[in-house]
Amino acid sequence: VVQAGAMKPYELYYWPSIQGRGELVRLALEEAAAPYVDVARTPRGMSAMMKLIAGHGSGLAPFAPPFLKAGALVVAQTANILLYLGERHGLAPKADAGRLGAHQLQLTAMDFVAEAHDVHHPVGAGLYFVGERIPKFLGYFEGVLSKNGPFMMGPRLTYVDLTMFQIVAGLDYAFPRTMKRMNRKIAGLRALHDRVKARPRVARYLASERRLAFNEHGIFRHYPELDLAR
Numbered sequence: 001v002v003q004a005g006a007m008k009p010y011e012l013y014y015w016p017s018i019q020g021r022g023e024l025v026r027l028a029l030e031e032a033a034a035p036y037v038d039v040a041r042t043p044r045g046m047s048a049m050m051k052l053i054a055g056h057g058s059g060l061a062p063f064a065p066p067f068l069k070a071g072a073l074v075v076a077q078t079a080n081i082l083l084y085l086g087e088r089h090g091l092a093p094k095a096d097a098g099r100l101g102a103h104q105l106q107l108t109a110m111d112f113v114a115e116a117h118d119v120h121h122p123v124g125a126g127l128y129f130v131g132e133r134i135p136k137f138l139g140y141f142e143g144v145l146s147k148n149g150p151f152m153m154g155p156r157l158t159y160v161d162l163t164m165f166q167i168v169a170g171l172d173y174a175f176p177r178t179m180k181r182m183n184r185k186i187a188g189l190r191a192l193h194d195r196v197k198a199r200p201r202v203a204r205y206l207a208s209e210r211r212l213a214f215n216e217h218g219i220f221r222h223y224p225e226l227d228l229a230r
């Protein structure tokens with residue numbers, strides 16, 4: 001546990017006028033009596049936040065607030081921030097089973113928060129996903145890859161690359177016209193997808209009966225009417 005008086009204040013970055021997901025981090029910081037600055041609520045704080053999101057030069061710039069700066073470290077994703085703070089401030093069990101158990105509950109709580117958020121945006125969700133969210137997320141991942149390459153986390157394959165393969169493959173299946181249009185903007189992800197697909201173990205798996213075909217019951221479903229027009 002870090003002594004409150006002895007440390008440089010954390011910097012919390014979150015939208016200044018809502019509780020939102022940032023509140024889950026504020027609650028942990030407050031309970032830990034950890035000194036912190038709520039940066040976006042200070043003068044010029046918003047532009048500092050937007051600069052970190054734009055992430056010039058960083059292969060791990062946050063996709064979205066909240067994120068926490070602790071010295072040189074920038075940690076994003078609410079559950080990830082809490083994993084970090086929990087460990088440092090005695091707000092989580094120490095042994096693997098409990099530590100990962102708390103993280104598991106937190107990730108589930110974050111899924112639930114996302115669903116609560118979706119209640120406000122039920123109209124035109126398909127169009128919004130194709131027109132705004134696919135370009136924003138893939139653009140973000142493409143940026144990470146171009147900075148960190150050849151793999152998402154640098155020189156070696158990690159599970160993140162396997163997930164990127166599946167996301168590109170799934171989007172190709174579900175939104176072929178959108179993905180065709182995105183092709184030039186995601187050249188790096190496309191190449192990563194192809195390299196992962198060609199890895200001997202992955203290729204063998206994909207060719208086997210162990211690999212289920214995409215279908216209309218999974219995450220990625222092909223509904224042509226939700227895809228961009230031809």
Ligand SMILES: N[C@@H](CCC(=O)N[C@@H](CS)C(=O)NCC(=O)O)C(=O)O
Nearest residue numbers: 020021022064065066077078079110
């Ligand atoms: N899974 C992320 C979600 C982050 C997120 O969606 N943040 C919102 C505010 S609560 C945001 O600003 N999103 C911008 C965007 O998704 O484009 C987390 O738990 O931190």
